[in-house]
Amino acid sequence: xxxxxxxxxxxxxxxxxxxxxxxxxxxxxxxxxxxxxxxxxxxxxxxxxxxxxxxxxxxxxxxxxxxxxxxxxxxxxxxxxxxxxxxxxxxxxxxxxxxxxxxxxxxxxxxxxxxxxxxxxxxxxxxxxxxxxxxxxxxxxxxxxxxxxxxxxxxxxxx
Numbered sequence: 503x504x505x506x507x508x509x510x511x512x513x514x515x516x517x518x519x520x521x522x523x524x525x526x527x528x529x530x531x532x533x534x535x536x537x538x539x540x541x542x543x544x545x546x547x548x549x550x551x552x553x554x555x556x557x558x559x560x561x562x563x564x565x566x567x568x569x570x571x572x573x574x575x576x577x578x579x580x581x582x583x584x585x586x587x588x589x590x591x592x593x594x595x596x597x598x599x600x601x602x603x604x605x606x607x608x609x610x611x612x613x614x615x616x617x618x619x620x621x622x623x624x625x626x627x628x629x630x631x632x633x634x635x636x637x638x639x640x641x642x643x644x645x646x647x648x649x650x651x652x653x654x655x656x657x658x659x660x661x
Contacts, residue, residue, distance in 0.1 A: 534586035544568055545579040546603075549589050554600040554611070554620050594620055594649050610648040616657035 531538050531546075541564075548563035549555065555563075561576040580601055583589045591599045594613045600620075610628050612621040625645050632643040 536586060541571060541575055542579050545576055546583055546588060549601050550603045554594065554602045556598055556600055590646055592647055592649055608645060613649055613651050614654040614657055615651050616653050619654050621654065
């Protein structure tokens with residue numbers, strides 16, 4: 503079955519609206535063994551544009567140019583893109599899972615429980631903490647999913 507919208511139309515639409523910098527290169531998806539579909543391109547572009555975003559936020563972004571996309575399609579594509587290493591997920595705070603592009607440097611997440619801000623910190627900032635967990639408890643930390651809850655500086659000073 504042929505897709506309802508061609509990859510050329512998707513790229514043209516994204517180019518028209520100024521999203522070109524986020525679009526996946528055709529070879530990028532094919533090199534991972536994936537078929538090039540408009541939905542997959544749009545989901546990856548949305549994750550890259552939005553940063554740390556929920557599947558619902560990704561779907562809303564994709565619907566700006568592809569209104570017919572189902573949330574289940576977004577979930578399936580996020581899972582596929584994560585399986586091949588193009589996106590990663592994190593559990594930040596009490597909300598659901600959030601996705602971000604894998605091409606970013608490895609980082610930990612500081613999640614403000616008051617305002618919801620997500621602060622990325624270089625993984626080196628957690629070195630003494632994760633080393634202490636290893637030394638004291640023999641625990642090997644999954645650094646790609648490290649999130650620490652608390653309050654950001656501006657919220658901490660508020661009553």
